[in-house]
Amino acid sequence: MTETHVAPKISVRGLRKSFGRKRVLEGVDIDCGSGESLVIIGGSGTGKSVLVKCILGLLRPEAGSILIDGIETIRLKRAARERLLNKFGMLFQGSALFDSLRVWENVAFGLVHGHNMERQAAKEVALAKLAAVGLESAVGELRPAELSGGMQKRVALARAIAAEPEIIFFDEPTTGLDPIMADVINNLIVKCVREVGTTAVSITHDLVSARKIADRIAMLHQGRIVWYGPTSAIDCSGNPFVDQFINGRAEGPIQMEIRAA
Amino acid sequence: MLRFLAAIGAVFLEFLAATGRLVMFAGLALATALTPPFYLRAILREMVNIGYFSLPVVGLTAIFTGMVLALQSYTGFSRFAAEGAVATVVVLSVTRELGPVITGLMVAGRVGAAMAAEIGTMRVTDQIDALTTLSTDPLRYLVLPRLLAGLITLPMLVLVADIIGVFGGFLVGVYRLGFNPEAYLNRTHQYLETMDVVSGLLKAAAFGFIVALMGCYHGYYSRGGARGVGQATTYAVVSASVLILVFNYLITAAFFGR
Numbered sequence: 331m332t333e334t335h336v337a338p339k340i341s342v343r344g345l346r347k348s349f350g351r352k353r354v355l356e357g358v359d360i361d362c363g364s365g366e367s368l369v370i371i372g373g374s375g376t377g378k379s380v381l382v383k384c385i386l387g388l389l390r391p392e393a394g395s396i397l398i399d400g401i402e403t404i405r406l407k408r409a410a411r412e413r414l415l416n417k418f419g420m421l422f423q424g425s426a427l428f429d430s431l432r433v434w435e436n437v438a439f440g441l442v443h444g445h446n447m448e449r450q451a452a453k454e455v456a457l458a459k460l461a462a463v464g465l466e467s468a469v470g471e472l473r474p475a476e477l478s479g480g481m482q483k484r485v486a487l488a489r490a491i492a493a494e495p496e497i498i499f500f501d502e503p504t505t506g507l508d509p510i511m512a513d514v515i516n517n518l519i520v521k522c523v524r525e526v527g528t529t530a531v532s533i534t535h536d537l538v539s540a541r542k543i544a545d546r547i548a549m550l551h552q553g554r555i556v557w558y559g560p561t562s563a564i565d566c567s568g569n570p571f572v573d574q575f576i577n578g579r580a581e582g583p584i585q586m587e588i589r590a591a
Numbered sequence: 592m593l594r595f596l597a598a599i600g601a602v603f604l605e606f607l608a609a610t611g612r613l614v615m616f617a618g619l620a621l622a623t624a625l626t627p628p629f630y631l632r633a634i635l636r637e638m639v640n641i642g643y644f645s646l647p648v649v650g651l652t653a654i655f656t657g658m659v660l661a662l663q664s665y666t667g668f669s670r671f672a673a674e675g676a677v678a679t680v681v682v683l684s685v686t687r688e689l690g691p692v693i694t695g696l697m698v699a700g701r702v703g704a705a706m707a708a709e710i711g712t713m714r715v716t717d718q719i720d721a722l723t724t725l726s727t728d729p730l731r732y733l734v735l736p737r738l739l740a741g742l743i744t745l746p747m748l749v750l751v752a753d754i755i756g757v758f759g760g761f762l763v764g765v766y767r768l769g770f771n772p773e774a775y776l777n778r779t780h781q782y783l784e785t786m787d788v789v790s791g792l793l794k795a796a797a798f799g800f801i802v803a804l805m806g807c808y809h810g811y812y813s814r815g816g817a818r819g820v821g822q823a824t825t826y827a828v829v830s831a832s833v834l835i836l837v838f839n840y841l842i843t844a845a846f847f848g849r
Contacts, residue, residue, distance in 0.1 A: 427718075
C-alpha cells in the first residue's frame with residue numbers, strides 16, 4: 331500500500347441521506363485514490379449500499395459533496411451524468427442480470443447502448459470477458475436463469491468490466507457463494523484492480539474477502555465512517571467498533587436492533 | 592370533526608401528488624422520444640406482444656359481444672316492431688363503444704399486468720439500477736417503447752375487433768334470427784359514418800396509452816419484493832380499467848355530446 335498525494339479519484343464529504351425520518355448517512359467523509367481498492371465494511375442497514383448508490387447517482391443525497399476526478403457530481407445534468415456513468419462499472423449483490431437477454435447480450439449491453447459499439451464487435455468483446463472470468467463461449471448463448479448463482483456472479487463481473495471502466499463498485503461480491511467460488515471471485519477482482527489499474531470500491535460483510543481485495547478498509551456505523559485505514563492495520567486498529575466487528579462479538583459498542591421494524 | 596376534515600384533506604393532497612407523479616413520469620418518458628438513441632426493435636417487439644398475442648382473446652371477446660348484442664337488440668326491438676334496426680345498432684355499438692372498451696379492458700388485464708410484473712421485477716432485483724449504471728435511461732429503454740406500442744397497436748387491434756364483432760352480429764342475425772344476408776349488410780353499411788369508426792380508433796389509441804402507462808408506472812415504482820410486484824400488478828389493472836371507463840365517457844362526450 332502506498333500513500334498517494336495526488337487528488338483522490340473519489341472524494342466524499344459531509345454526505346447525508348435520509349429516507350423519511352430514518353437518517354441513513356449522517357455526514358460521511360471518505361477518499362479513494364486512483365487505482366486503489368477500498369472496501370467498506372459495516373453491519374446490515376448501516377448505509378453501505380446507500381453510500382455507493384449516492385456515488386453512482388442512483389440516489390440523490392440531501393447534503394454533502396461527491397467529487398469524481400475533482401468534479402462535483404451531485405447536481406449533474408442528464409448528459410453529463412451519462413458521460414460520468416461511462417466511467418463506472420457496477421456488480422450488484424443479486425447480479426441484476428437482464429432475464430430477457432442472453433448472457434453475451436448482458437455482458438455487451440453497456441458497449442452497445444452506452445458506447446455505441448456494433449453488436450458483432452460487442453459480442454466478441456463480451457465473449458473475451460466471459461473467458462476472462464472463466465466461462466466458455468457456449469455459456470454466452472444461455473439465459474441468466476439457466477446459470478448457477480456463482481456463474482451469474484461471474485457474468486455480472488464480466489458485465490461490470492466489459493467496457494473497462496475507470497471505477498468499479500462491488501456490492502457484496504461474495505455473498506451467497508461457497509468459499510471456493512467466493513475465492514474465485516476475489517481473485518478475479520484482485521486481477522481486475524491490479525492488472526488493469528482500475529479503482530475499486532467494494533462493500534462486504536465478508537472479512538476474508540475484504541482482507542484479500544482491499545488496499546484500505548473503512549468501517550461505516552450509524553451513518554458515519556468510524557475507522558479508515560490500510561488493510562494491514564485492521565487487526566491493531568484500537569477501534570472498539572472495528573474490533574467487535576472483525577471478531578464477530580455480540581457484546582460491544584455496536585448494538586444490534588433485534589426488535590422487528 | 593377537525594380530524595375528519597384533515598383526513599379528507601390528506602387523501603385529496605395524496606391524490607394530487609399521485610396525479611402529479613404520474614404526469615411527470617409520462618412527460619419525462621415521452622420527452623426521451625425527442626433525442627436519440629431510439630429503440631425501434633423494442634417498439635416492434637412490444638407491438639407484437641400487445642397486438643399479435645392479444646388477437647385470440649380480443650377476437651373471442653369481440654365475436655361473442657357482437658353475437659349477444661344482435662340477440663339482445665332483436666329481443667328488445669321486436670317489442671315495438673323495430674327488428675330492422677338490429678344491424679345498425681350492432682355496428683354502431685361495436686365501432687363506437689364496445690370494440691374499444693372491451694379491447695381496452697382485455698388488454699389491460701393481459702398486457703398491463705404483464706408490463707407491471709416485468710418492470711416491477713426488474714425494479715426489485717436492481718435491474719433498473721443496472722440499466723442506469725450501463726448508461727441507459729430506463730425511461731427511454733423500458734417505458735417509451737411500451738407507451739408508443741400501446742398508442743399505435745390498440746387502434747389496429749380495435750379495427751380487427753370491430754370487424755369480428757360486426758361479423759358475430761351478422762352470424763346471429765342471418766343464421767339464428769333469419770335476416771337476409773344482403774339486407775343485413777346493407778343496413779350495417781347504410782347508417783355507419785366515418786366518424787363512428789374514427790372516434791372508436793381514437794379511443795383505442797387513448798386506451799392503449801393508458802394501459803401501457805399504468806403498467807409501466809406501477810411497475811417502475813414497485814417496492815418490497817414479490818408482494819410489492821403483486822400489488823403493482825393489481826394497481827396497474829384496476830387503475831387502467833377505471834381510467835379507460837372515465838376517458839371513454841370524456842371522449843364520447845367530446846365527439847357526440849351535442
